[in-house]
Amino acid sequence: MDEDLQDSEVLKIFHREKSYEEMKHRIETATELGQISEEIRRKHKGFHEWDSVSSRHDHQTILQILIDGKDCEAVDIEGQPLPTLVYLAREKRPQFHHNFKAGAMNALIRVSSRISNGKIILNVDCDMYSNNSDAVRDALCFFMDEEQSHNVAYVQYPQSFCNPTKNDIYSNNLSVLQEVELAGLDSNGGPFSIGTGCFHRRDTLCGKKYSQECNKPDWKCCANDTKIEESREVLEDTCKILASCTYEENTLWGKEMGLMYGCLVEDIITGYRIQCRGWRSTHFNTERKAFVGLAPTTLLQSLVQHKRWSEGHLQIFLSEYCPYLYGRKKIPLKLQLGYSLYSFWTVNCFATLYYISVPSLCLLRGIALFPKISSIWIVPFAYAFFANRAYSLGEFLWVGGTIKGWWHDQRMWVFKRTTRTTSYLFGFTDNILRLLGFSKSAFVITAKVAEEDVSQRFEQEVMEFGVSSPMFTVLATLALLNLFSFIGGLKRVVLDMQNEVLDLFAAQIILCGLVVLINLPVYQGLFFRKDLGKMPSSVTYRSIVFALLACTIAAY
Incomplete structure (x- = not known):
């Protein structure tokens, strides 16, 4: 019986690896050819809309719910229901600034609030993948702890890479920063948000301030339970508006809600402002890395990356959000000093x-x-x-x-x-x-x-x-x-x-x-x-x- 179970597990792993390789091949082929295969176009109508697009930087909102979590027929090879999967390409127009990663994140926050409205949001860079399936459960433990979770805004995992050499020639791992400095900040108000491998409480990303009313969130209550049921087509049309270029005009998005605009390290300043609203963050480092990605493979790439980081940190220090001004009496002095350490990288x-x-x-x-x-x-x-x-x-x-x-x-x-x-x-x-x-x-x-x-x-x-x-x-x-x-x-x-x-x-x-x-x-x-x-x-x-x-x- 044990041998049969072993063989079954091996077959499942082989099937997953094969499916992953097939998906990887389809993506690489589409990238090289600059177009989607006819097979996928027939299966997913959203891809058809790319035919009428003039360029990647000038197109309408393209959105399709590929898998509906409530669909009983959407199951994996083990018969377990699949989660909702949505394809989204937000609208881009030359006359509107798209605000890079921050703009994309804010569009995703709005669209997801309409479709699933999950209370926890995971932010992972496009070149990173999950390396530890327990990471989700571990993060939820921090949010759902009955005694100490009431003021946790986000749980930050270290940024790890799968491709550094044995001796890390470009020092991409930033080992001391990831393993020591972030952990040190954890006891002084919490680490900053590094933009990937981070589980956010949705409310805090949407500008909510911490108060005693946040002490006992009802995690069992799902917002979707009280939502009005809509057809997939109506829901898709509604969500397209949320990802349009004009939706954010004269709103607080990019200022008080979502990720902040106008800063090269939008994740750092967003996490910092969340902490200034009374929330704290948590650093969690597991023996098996939670999320793994790709590090720069040339010296110039590494230097350009650090230029952006250093410029962004200095930009925060020289702005109205200087840790000693904006953060005064809002975050601990030790945390202010922690942010300042990176602000002075440039100087x-x-x-x-x-x-x-x-x-x-x-x-x-x-x-x-x-x-x-x-x-x-x-x-x-x-x-x-x-x-x-x-x-x-x-x-x-x-x-x-x-x-x-x-x-x-x-x-x-x-x-x-x-x-x-x-x-x-x-x-x-x-x-x-x-x-x-x-x-x-x-x-x-x-x-x-x-x-x-x-x-x-x-x-x-x-x-x-x-x-x-x-x-x-x-x-x-x-x-x-x-x-x-x-x-x-x-x-x-x-x-x-x-x-x-x-x-x-x-x-x-x-x-x-x-x-x-x-x-x-x-x-x-x-x-x-x-x-x-x-x-x-x-x-x-x-x-x-x-x-x-x-x-x-x-x-x-």
């Missing part, structure tokens, strides 16, 4: 730029910035450096990382700050220009689909450059500047017969040497690699000229 680039460039330039000029290596005053500098790195290494290993992964994390820490000297400096500049009215916020989507050769280099943990970018120019220029300064410093030591130079400049030489070690992949991309992922020649020539020019000015 942090200036200090990093100083440590990456000024000591090396001063070394060329012969200006000592640190105490002599023989002086007792070098001890505080040495202690601060080694204690900080040792703590960082211990923290990284504690969350399951490797030593090589920690080294990649340190490299990306510098890259994201020297190119946060570009990515974050660009983010800082964009914010200043936006505040002065010279530019508008632009939501840049992180591309996560890679060519086969790019994927192969990613799996081999070979850093991907490949394209010309101002970020790479700055990155390469600073790398070469430190290399030239390091060679110049060693030359001074070799020519010095009394070892005074070594005593005076040892700290700066060591600092330049560490920067050179961190930038080894950059030097490989500039001079030694022959594959398509190497640094473009235009970047190489520009960076050499800029670095030599800086060295010449510093030396003479």
Whole structure:
């Protein structure tokens, strides 16, 4: 009997995998051809409407209820009823701003309120999938706990990825942030909403403030029980209005209701405002990751993603929603400090730029910035450096990382700050220009689909450059500047017969040497690699000229 059950389970798993692969193939085929197959068109009338659409950015609302949860014939292979499934493409017109992800989420919130009106909403990015079927049950436990659930607005799972390499070359996992910092915020008012893997209470997304009346929600009462029964056709026509471009005009949607508009990190500011209305959030990390997605596979993708995040966080801090102003007496001070930590990601680039460039330039000029290596005053500098790195290494290993992964994390820490000297400096500049009215916020989507050769280099943990970018120019220029300064410093030591130079400049030489070690992949991309992922020649020539020019000015 046990063997029969085992065989039955194997067959079910095989059937599910086969069904998934078939669905994946249909989606990929439709994407490549730019059209839906006739078989699917005949089965689902909603797809027929795409025939009359002029473009993806100019079309009417397309909506169809594919599976009605009340349909007794809609069952899975085990005979269990299937949930309601709705296909929706909200209306888009060139003359109306569609507000990116926030606009899509708000349209979905309105349409779902009419069709199912479920009290809990799960937000998952399109490139993520469920990896743990117990995640739904676990999240509901937080919402339905009789003693502590009354003020829980959302339950946030960590963002996890299925494609990072063993040593996470681009530090995509953000292990310390996901495993340590979010958990730390959990005890200080709750973590922020990261935009995916998050279970929301519908009422809080719709602008409801926390009050004592929220203490005992009646989860057994379903809103659909009291709704007037409508035919599928009438319901579809009604819901199309809710997803139209003009529905939000002169309403509170995007301001007090739904996800907020006008911010590059709309999920962060939405969760923050929910907390300011008296609600708290919960962080939950399971041994088996709840939701898994795709991480960027090139350096530029990762830097662009961090540019958007940094710019968005700074945008919040410089707006009326500054944690110390808008959040005063609404959220705990410790939570205000937690939000501020990420708000200053952008400004942090200036200090990093100083440590990456000024000591090396001063070394060329012969200006000592640190105490002599023989002086007792070098001890505080040495202690601060080694204690900080040792703590960082211990923290990284504690969350399951490797030593090589920690080294990649340190490299990306510098890259994201020297190119946060570009990515974050660009983010800082964009914010200043936006505040002065010279530019508008632009939501840049992180591309996560890679060519086969790019994927192969990613799996081999070979850093991907490949394209010309101002970020790479700055990155390469600073790398070469430190290399030239390091060679110049060693030359001074070799020519010095009394070892005074070594005593005076040892700290700066060591600092330049560490920067050179961190930038080894950059030097490989500039001079030694022959594959398509190497640094473009235009970047190489520009960076050499800029670095030599800086060295010449510093030396003479």
